Amino acid sequence: MTEPYVRPARSADLDLFAAALDDDRFFDDRWLRLRKERGVLFFAWLGPRPAGSVYLWLVKAEEAPIQTHLPGVPLLMHLQVHPELRRLGVGTALVEEVEDHLVEHGHDRVALAVRTDNPAAAQLYDKLGYQDWGHGTVTCYAQVTLRNGGVLEVPERCYVLVKDLAVITPAQRTTSWIGASHR
Numbered sequence: 001m002t003e004p005y006v007r008p009a010r011s012a013d014l015d016l017f018a019a020a021l022d023d024d025r026f027f028d029d030r031w032l033r034l035r036k037e038r039g040v041l042f043f044a045w046l047g048p049r050p051a052g053s054v055y056l057w058l059v060k061a062e063e064a065p066i067q068t069h070l071p072g073v074p075l076l077m078h079l080q081v082h083p084e085l086r087r088l089g090v091g092t093a094l095v096e097e098v099e100d101h102l103v104e105h106g107h108d109r110v111a112l113a114v115r116t117d118n119p120a121a122a123q124l125y126d127k128l129g130y131q132d133w134g135h136g137t138v139t140c141y142a143q144v145t146l147r148n149g150g151v152l153e154v155p156e157r158c159y160v161l162v163k164d165l166a167v168i169t170p171a172q173r174t175t176s177w178i179g180a181s182h183r
Helices: 011-021 024-035 064-069 090-104 119-127 170-174
Strands: 004-008 039-046 049-057 075-081 109-115 138-145 151-164
Touching: 004 090, 011 024, 011 049, 024 039, 024 049, 024 138, 039 090, 049 090, 075 090, 090 109, 090 119, 109 119, 109 138
Parallel strands: 075 109
Antiparallel strands: 004 039, 039 049, 049 075, 109 151, 138 151
16 A cells, blocks of 8 residues: 655645645645745645645644643644545644654644544544643634635634654553543
């Protein structure tokens, strides 16, 4: 089986990934943010196919509780994998590439928000060593592009998870933040 290949986005790949993941507006926005050094967009390939993407947010969080409790911590956000290519290691490869990038650039921690109604994503992050931040859920806002080109901000309840990027001890590997109802 082919292993996922992940690298920072290149402008030449934008149209291909926007079509594959059906998200033109998102990729245009993240490319502009990347050019202003506000974050890094990563693309994953599975063989010749565009398989997924993730954005690393490097500026102040938009949510006040995250600003308060995790100031200056980079945020892994908008992880998406093509529906036909899920459960093939693409999401894991994307997260691990972001973590490697952060360590190479001197960061020792990363955070993310995952919707409370997304147990599959919660399981992935749990498996990768992310733990609940201990300050309850947060309301995040997803931007949904309407057919007329407008944008609607939709509130989402999210768990906030963090991961220290130092070496994980065996005890940390066996500790799960999610309850049995999410497995």
